[in-house]
Amino acid sequence: MPDEAWCQMVIIKINSLTKKFKDLVAVDDVNLEIEEGECFGLLGPNGAGKTSLIRMITAVSPPTSGDIWVLGGDLRTHSRQVKAALGVVPQMDNLDPDLTVLQNLMTFARYFNIPKEEARRRSMEVLTLFQLEDRCDSQIRELSGGMRRRLLIARGLINMPKIVVLDEPTIGLDPQAKYLVWHKLTELKSQGVTQLLPTQNMEEASTLCDRVAIMHQGKVLTVDAPKKLISSYFGDEIWEIEVMAEERDKVVNALESRGLEYESVGAKIHVFHVETDESITGLVGSVEALRRRPATLEDVFFKLTGRSLTE
Ligand SMILES: Nc1ncnc2c1ncn2[C@@H]1O[C@H](COP(=O)(O)OP(=O)(O)OP(=O)(O)O)[C@@H](O)[C@H]1O
């Protein structure tokens, strides 16, 4: 058991966690510490291992090896207490199509032994939070995809969890519904609820997360605050040079002699950590061939893996 000082800060601790499906290593020796009250993102493309990782943390799927502590308790011996303190919003919709919206929430509340009157009150509260209060008697099949998604998130909050795990919470939502969810998650964080957020949306990770773990092929490649990750790899901005094949060698030589960091990305060259505009001007004949833009977590992912998040 971890000591008490540790428990006050770190709400989830993962040690050498691995999940194998036959020969496939879905989660590969992951170590993480998630702090109380933070929104912690897992950013990675399809198949990176995000869902496999959180299924272990939420005691749905047993690890192949490694240890998990949640709220100071070893998950192997405290899974009941942990489940009671967790709100889980799965990636796949598992609402009961035979029940109405309200009945879905009331049934879910029974798993947590919430008394009926209290369950009804909380159900209406979470439905109102996600602007679904007028749909409480609708059948699930009458809801749009976005409404079902919001209901799934609402359901995850019914037990007033200390930690919510939201697997790709805004996938398939239109921009308005996505911003509503982002706004509600920000409010929830201000109430001290810890959030664990697997996503492949770098905008979502940058907007909501205090820290992000970048995942690829089961491994966590790096962990830090989004802004810090971006600035440590690139500075604030990336200069993109659209370079013609015949002038490529000349441009690369000039970048080398100026001591600038660069990387070839398709037909372009990306230049990082450019301190002054003068250090980069005059590299290419036409001004249009040179443009600068804010660096993003997508750039960090590309730098680490040579791939795009959405490939
Ligand atoms: N139950 C399972 N049986 C066999 N292989 C699995 C199982 N669950 C996941 N995998 C495999 O493990 C790897 C990681 O999958 P996982 O669902 O964890 O990725 P993910 O990062 O959540 O991806 P996505 O963004 O598509 O949701 C994939 O190669 C997947 O095919």
Ligand SMILES: [Mg+2]
């Ligand atoms: Mg997933």
